[in-house]
Amino acid sequence: MAVRPLRDGRYAVETDHATYVVDLDAATCTCPDSEIRGARCKHRRRVAIEVTEALVPRPDERRSACAVCGRPLFVPMAADGPQLCRRHDHAPGDLATDRESGSRLLVVRATGERADRFRTGQGRVVADYESNANYGAHEPVFECVYLDSLDAAASPEDARRYAFPASRLIAVERGFRPEPLARGGDAPTDRASAGHRQATLAA
Numbered sequence: 108m109a110v111r112p113l114r115d116g117r118y119a120v121e122t123d124h125a126t127y128v129v130d131l132d133a134a135t136c137t138c139p140d141s142e143i144r145g146a147r148c149k150h151r152r153r154v155a156i157e158v159t160e161a162l163v164p165r166p167d168e169r170r171s172a173c174a175v176c177g178r179p180l181f182v183p184m185a186a187d188g189p190q191l192c193r194r195h196d197h198a199p200g201d202l203a204t205d206r207e208s209g210s211r212l213l214v215v216r217a218t219g220e221r222a223d224r225f226r227t228g229q230g231r232v233v234a235d236y237e238s239n240a241n242y243g244a245h246e247p248v249f250e251c252v253y254l255d256s257l258d259a260a261a262s263p264e265d266a267r268r269y270a271f272p273a274s275r276l277i278a279v280e281r282g283f284r285p286e287p288l289a290r291g292g293d294a295p296t297d298r299a300s301a302g303h304r305q306a307t308l309a310a
Contacts, residue, residue, distance in 0.1 A: 108153050116130075117129060169183075173190060173192035176192060176194070199214055199215055199217070200214065201282065210255075211279070218247065218250060219247065221247060222246050248270050251268065
């Protein structure tokens with residue numbers, strides 16, 4: 108049997124002799140065993156197995172692909188805009204490294220916009236920066252702050268933000284949260300040069 112997701116959250120199950128439609132949420136199938144005898148048929152069982160093994164999306168999901176690497180994904184049915192796999196997705200609070208400078212960054216926000224559309228605080232499109240020439244203009248943009256910009260008087264929300272295409276960031280730690288520094292203490296250091304800093308994107 109071959110299982111094929113339909114756009115309404117149901118599944119077409121193709122057999123040698125016929126094609127049936129399975130609705131997992133309603134616990135129904137259009138085969139005689141289910142419709143006439145009310146049995147939990149083999150078609151429903153087959154769909155349930157394939158959903159459990161992540162071979163097909165759940166009823167509330169659809170197929171998509173990572174906007175960076177093209178890896179197949181299952182995403183919520185209502186999801187719009189570019190989608191990302193776990194390797195290229197970043198969440199607020201994640202720690203990342205900038206591929207260009209090696210600097211450590213704290214992810215502050217996923218903008219939900221593409222690099223060829225998102226404008227920085229300077230009014231420039233992210234994809235137009237020379238330092239982003241090696242990254243896809245279609246990639247979603249993330250706003251980050253440099254770890255060495257955080258001090259006792261600033262929170263990640265208050266620090267100056269920079270914008271990066273998704274694949275320019277290398278995930279280091281999920282859910283990282285910097286500890287507040289004691290007044291007079293040293294901020295975490297980063298050896299990136301001022302030239303590298305200027306080449307990144309001021310938000």
